Amino acid sequence: MAVAPEEHPAEDLARLAELHGVATSYRPAPDRTVQVSASAVTAALAALGVDAGGPDAVRTALAARERELRERLLPPTVVQWSGAEPATALTALPALAALPAGTRLRVETEDGEERIVEERAGEQRAGKERAGEEGALIADLPLGVHRLTATAPDGRTGEACLVVAPDRLPAPPGRSYGLLVQLYSLLSRRSWGMGDLGDLAELAGWAGHTAGAGFVQVNPLHAAVPGAPTDPSPYRPSSRRFPDPVHLRIEDIPEFAHVEDRERLSALLERAGRLRAAVLDKGALIDRDAVWELKREALEQVLAVPLGPGRQAAYDAFRAAHGRALDDHATWCALAEVHGSDWHRWPDGLRDPRSAATARARSALADRVEFHARLAWLTDGQLRAAQRAAREAGMPVGIVHDLAVGVHPAGADAWAQQDVFAAGMSVGAPPDAFNARGQDWGLPPWRPDRLAATGHAPYRDLLRALFRYAGALRIDHVMGLFRLWWVPQGSPPTDGTYVHYDAEAMLALLALEATRAGAVVIGEDLGTVEPGVREALQRRGVLGTSVLWFERDWEGDGRPLPPERWRADCLATATTHDLPPTAARLTGDHVDLRDRLGLLTRSAAEERAEATADAAEWLALLGSLGLLDSPAAGPPGSDEEEEIRAVHRFLLRTPARLIGVWLPDGLGDRRPQNLPGTWDEYPNWRLPVADSDGRPVPLEELVASPRLRALLDVLRRPDAGPTT
Known part of the structure; x- marks a missing residue:
């Protein structure tokens, strides 16, 4: 109350x-x-x-x-950073500094080995309790998530999750540039009305072999909540752990060739062709629901084909590796087909994933549970194939996947993990300079206490699943590892507060899983950031995100930040999916768009004047650095192709480890993929990549675009690099 x-x-x-x-x-x-x-x-x-x-x-x-x-003797999680000099014994860690003298510590490692240290005060004795071995130092614990038990002299005991993590995450292998794209928007003449994983593999292969790119970054590919219509935002998924089968390239599934009813399959392919043509040739919006309806029909036939022995063994191994989490996800999908996609409205017994009623329903729907588990496996396989294609094309990083900050309250994860989500709360953001009313994202937050009590198991499992197929991972709103703005349901975002998480444990587990996968991590750290957060992330090797238009000397004169003053440990870009494309920024088209939609808080004349001055100030800096081959005599946007190339020459002058190119910038597309503050006023998450006239451009034409090639030539020059 x-x-x-x-x-x-x-x-x-x-x-x-x-x-x-x-x-x-x-x-x-x-x-x-x-x-x-x-x-x-x-x-x-x-x-x-x-x-x-x-x-x-x-x-x-x-x-x-x-x-x-x-x-209590122990906190829920204890972190020991490995690689620090000198090596630190467990009892010297700050989390254990208050243990009583004589406390006995026992560690059970991930592989079942037991180690023991005695005596909190005085000389410590260490040894092994397996096979009678002696002399192994507790400071030499292997990387991993272990179990720590403490027994005090008075008989009190305590247990904790002990995370032994590398000091830093893997660094990018050299300096490289890459392409940023929303996968659904990248249609080819083979896709079924939206971009798919076959298109991703093709783009990665071309970008690596021909364009010298080091990575391709995509939007979250998490499983969506089905609906009528489905929420098109990739940042409100049903599950973050399992990918969405809507991204499957149906023809690339081996069993596709053995479907018996070829006539029916041919009819589906014809319908898919019409759906694709509607988007690419007639200007229709991407219709995810229509795409999924066709793919689901096709998959019903494809999955009716028995797996061969090798494929069956691989699928069985996948199911065993993902265990109850996959069973829960597939069960939710099967139940959603019967009872709708909001589990809060299901019959009482089915709202609990551990109830007897749910167990009976899982058994009754075994065929549908199997269907959805197979889809998760197939999608995982094509995701890993895309990463292989990227690496085989010479990309040092490969595919950069995106981890959304949360999940939909009606979806599979929220149903299966109710015990670790905070009931009645939603994640958002407090009021700031960009949104005076604050934000409510409609995502239930994890409870930090319950998360810690599990040893952060849901978080660990999520990271491990994503790193299976990621060369790098972008973490949306990475500040959420430290704290999240909780908004009580029914209250405005202004009436919320921050709740803190065990950031050291979250970072340690991130470092551990990224190191095991050999993957880079990029944190989206734009906006209001708590003091010390960027420094903590940098210290552990998490790259930040720097967007050109926001990089100004905010503590000084507010002018554009010269390239040599940019941070090195970041992904540097000109724009993102939530911001205007560079052509729109230069020409002022983004102001016209917001004016047409009634989103301006000042007069259009004032907004245009400010936008023009902002662009002119940046172009003046580019000109002073000699980055414009032929400075235009007119206002910003007079020679937008050259100006966009100059923007990317500037990014190369910075010391940033990674340079990102928003793929639509290579074609002059002026439309943002998402316009914050809109719902049905603007077709968020439904636009195909287009040229400067708004004409959709299929992948086959995109890679041959002279404009795109001229831009990428700037970035692949052998002498390109930061000035020193």
Whole structure:
């Protein structure tokens, strides 16, 4: 129950909130502190299972939390960074510094080996308890997620997850540039109305072999929540752990060649051709639901073909590796076919994935569960094939996949992992300079306490699944590893508060899984960032994201930041999927678009004047650096092709490890893929890549575009690189 601030002893509520990682204030700027409401704090605590509904409840909860922290021997997770010099013994770690003298520590490693250290104070003795071996130092623990047990002299015991992680994540193998594209928008003459994994493999092969690119970055390919219509945003998925089979290239599935009803399959291919032609030749929007309807019909036939012995063994291994998580995902998909895609509206017994009713339904729907499990396996296989194609084309990184910040509340992950999600809460963002009303993304957050109690198992499993097929991983809103803005359902985003996570554990697990996969990690760290976060990410080797138009000397005169002052550990780009393409930025078309949709908060004349001045200031810097081959005499956009090339010459002058090229920029496309602040006013996530006239360009024409090739020639020059 929410209560008015004056009913609480402020200091007790603040202390209780602090002990549970709930913020009572935040700083949107170094010189400004904002106090959050007591109702927001109380609601966040309630979502964490803490009753703060009155002064007595606050005092009781505070006493209980202080007693719990005082009496426990170990925190939920202990991190030991490997590679630091000198090597650190476990009992010297800050998390274990308060252990009583004589506490006995036992570690069970991932491979079942047991090690023991005795004596918190005085000389430590270390050894092995397997096969009678002696002398192995506890500081020499292997990388991994181990189990730590502490036994105090008074008999108290405690357990913790012990993460031994490398000091830093893998670095990019040299400096390279790559293409950024929303996969659905990349149609070829072979795809079924939206880009697919066959198109991704083709683009990667061409970009690596012919254009000298080092990577291709795509949008999240997570499984979507089916609907009527399906939410087209790739950032509100049903599941982040399993990919969406809508991206399958049906003809590339080996069993496709053995489908018996060729006439029916031929009819589906004809319908797919009409759907593709509607987008590429007639200007229709991408219709994900229509694409999936066709692919599902085809897959019903393809999956009726028995697997050969080798394929069956590979599928069985996949099912065993993913275990209950895959069973839950496939079960949700099967139940959604019967009861609809919002599990909150299912019959009572089916809302619990562990109930007897769900077990009976899983058995009754065994064929459909098997169907959806097979789809996950097939999609995983084509994702790995795309990464192989990229590496075989010479790409040092390959495919960069995108991890969304959360999942849809009605989807498979929210159903299967209810115990680790915060009920009644949604992730968003507080008010800032770009959105005075704040943001509510409609995504349920993980509970940090429950996540920690599992040893962060859902997070570990998610990372491991994505790294199966990723050369690099982009983490959307990477600041969420540290804290997230929780908004109580039914409240405006302004009435939220930050809830903190165990950032050290999250980073350690990220470093561990990325190292095991040999993958790079890029954090999307745009917008308001808590002090110290970028530094912590950089220290561990997580690359940041730097977008040209935002890189100004904000602590000085506000002018564009010269290239030598950009950070090196980043992916540097001219734009993103949420921002205007570079041609629109230069010509002011993005202002005209927002004006037509009624999204401007000032007069169109004021917005245009500011946009023109911004572009002119950047072009003046490019000209002063000699990056414009032939500076235009007119306003920004007078020679947009040359100006776009100059923008990318500038990015090459920075020390950035990775340079990203928004693929539509190579064709002059002026339309953003997503226009924040709109829903049905603009066709977000449904536009094919197009040229400067808005004409869709299929992959086969795109790779032959003189304009695109001229831009990529700038980036592949052997002498291109940062100035020193």
